Amino acid sequence: xxxxxxxxxxxxxxxxxxxxxxxxxxxxxxxxxxxxxxxxxxxxxxxxxxxxxxxxxxxxxxxxxxxxxxxxxxxxxxxxxxxxxxxxxxxxxxxxxxxxxxxxxxxxxxxxxxxxxxxxxxxxxxxxxxxxxxxxxxxxxxxxxxxxxxxxxxxxxxxxxxxxxxxxxxxxxxxxxxxxxxxxxxxxxxxxxxxxxxxxxxxxxxxxxxxxxxxxxxxxxxxxxxxxxxxxxxxxxxxxxxxxxxxxxxxxxxxxxxxxxxxxxxxxxxxxxxxxxxxxxxxxxxxxxxxxxxxxxxxxxxxxxxxxxxxxxxxxxxx
Numbered sequence: 648x649x650x651x652x653x654x655x656x657x658x659x660x661x662x663x664x665x666x667x668x669x670x671x672x673x674x675x676x677x678x679x680x681x682x683x684x685x686x687x688x689x690x691x692x693x694x695x696x697x698x699x700x701x702x703x704x705x706x707x708x709x710x711x712x713x714x715x716x717x718x719x720x721x722x723x724x725x726x727x728x729x730x731x732x733x734x735x736x737x738x739x740x741x742x743x744x745x746x747x748x749x750x751x752x753x754x755x756x757x758x759x760x761x762x763x764x765x766x767x768x769x770x771x772x773x774x775x776x777x778x779x780x781x782x783x784x785x786x787x788x789x790x791x792x793x794x795x796x797x798x799x800x801x802x803x804x805x806x807x808x809x810x811x812x813x814x815x816x817x818x819x820x821x822x823x824x825x826x827x828x829x830x831x832x833x834x835x836x837x838x839x840x841x842x843x844x845x846x847x848x849x850x851x852x853x854x855x856x857x858x859x860x861x862x863x864x865x866x867x868x869x870x871x872x873x874x875x876x877x878x879x880x881x882x883x884x885x886x887x888x889x890x891x892x893x894x895x896x897x898x899x900x901x902x903x904x905x906x907x908x909x910x911x912x913x914x915x916x917x918x919x920x921x922x923x924x925x926x927x928x929x930x931x932x933x934x935x936x937x938x939x940x941x942x943x944x945x946x947x948x949x950x951x952x953x954x955x956x957x958x959x960x961x962x963x964x965x966x
Contacts (some may be wrong), residue, residue, distance in 0.1 A: 649702050653709065653828045655879040656690045659796055661910070664877035667959040675960050680851060683790040686804060686933060690788035690796065693779045695845040698788070703805055706787065711812035712820050713845065714782045721779050734818040735779060738766045742780045744798065751790050751797035751804075784809045788812075799914040818857060825854030826861065832885045833863035842887035873948040875922055875933075875956055878910045883918075893918045897938050914945065924956065931962040 649667070656662035663678045681688040686703060693699040693709045695715055701709060725735050738761055745752060745760040752760075755778060758768045761776065766877050768776070777798065780786040785808070789799040800807045812820060828840050837851035844851070876882055882892070883901070892913075901909050901918055912920040912935060920937035935941075935955045941949070957964035 649705070651831050651881050653693060653699040653701045653879055655884060656698045659690070659700070661692075661877035661879050662700045664956065664959070665880050666824070667956065668874050668876055669881070675957065676897060682706075684794070684848045686789060689805070690776050690817060694843070696720065706805070707809035707819055708812070708823065710782075710784060710809050711826060714784075714818075716846065717778070721775055724771065725779065726773045728770055728775060729767060730772055730776070734766060735776070738776050739780060739785060740873045741766065742776070742798075743785050746786060746798060746800035747803070751792065751799040753792050753795050753797050757798060788833055799834060812857075817881050818853060821859035822848055822853035826858050827852070827864075828854075829858075829863040831860075831881065839886045839888070843885060851855050873912065873914045873945055873952060875949065875952045876911050876913055879908045880911070880912065881958060883911060892916060900938070912949065926960070926962060929962055931957045931960060933957070934963045 651665075654662045654665050662696065663675050666678060667673055667675075667709070683688075688700060689706050690698050690700050690709060692714075692715050693701060693706070699709075717854055722732075722735070725731075725822065730738070730782050734912040741760055741764050742757055745757060749756075757777065758773050761768050761773075766776070777786075779796070781788070784801055786797050786798045787801045787804055789804045799906070820832060822846065825840060828843065829835060832843070837848060837855045840846075840854065841848045889898075889902075889906070894917075897918065900921060901911055903909070907919045910923065911918045912922055920935060922933065922935045924931055924933040933956060935949060935953075954964055
């Protein structure tokens with residue numbers, strides 16, 4: 648997880664599968680254990696205005712670096728939903744009190760608390776109130792509550808609330824961001840980093856300039872065995888220009904629009920198809936949708952990875 652830095656996690660099931668694709672013997676249960684018992688992994692709004700899964704040590708500095716820009720857009724969205732500054736501040740106090748008094752709560756639990764105090768939670772109001780709570784460092788998505796992830800009070804869950812980023816530390820933090828990004832995405836450009844993290848291009852350039860001359864081994868898979876990557880995988884989102892991995896003829900099949908990134912079949916760094924899976928009872932059905940025919944060796948390799956997806960989920964694979 649630390650090598651990846653951050654994995655998009657508005658779909659936590661997909662984020663888990665992204666870790667599976669880069670590990671051996673990991674299970675979905677172990678990821679949930681890291682979220683719930685170890686507290687080594689957390690989820691928060693940390694880049695591009697969406698949720699990301701990160702190691703707890705990377706959460707404070709990423710939040711401090713990315714939250715100011717996100718906070719301004721969040722404020723506008725809340726106003727569009729009819730929630731002014733006073734009600735937004737009151738909502739944050741309600742969330743903080745509820746989490747402090749009761750411990751981790753799901754979205755539904757927090758929504759009930761806000762409604763009981765006259766705060767609207769309809770439309771997109773609730774997601775943006777939860778985002779605001781995370782951007783302010785009040786809460787973080789941590790433990791699993793059954794199939795759902797609960798919000799926890801950050802200072803209780805991680806020991807302290809993250810602080811803001813002093814101007815004197817901004818340049819060093821941008822250098823840290825660039826170094827960690829390149830560890831997972833080299834070769835890449837400042838434009839790639841800016842698009843990946845959701846910061847201005849000038850910030851990405853400053854980060855790159857600060858580490859000029861550093862060596863970063865290429866991260867784009869060239870000889871990696873065929874792999875089934877989930878939707879919103881870091882590989883599919885890591886660069887602004889994705890033409891090296893998806894041909895124009897197949898781009899709409901992988902990126903149909905509306906922010907959707909489909910689960911993809913990767914072979915020698917290229918997307919050669921998409922895939923879906925369904926769970927029912929203790930079994931998983933997995934369907935491959937290659938863009939062209941598969942030779943026998945490639946088909947067998949993908950069968951092996953499909954078996955591993957089922958193993959990861961503690962399910963039997965249906966043929």
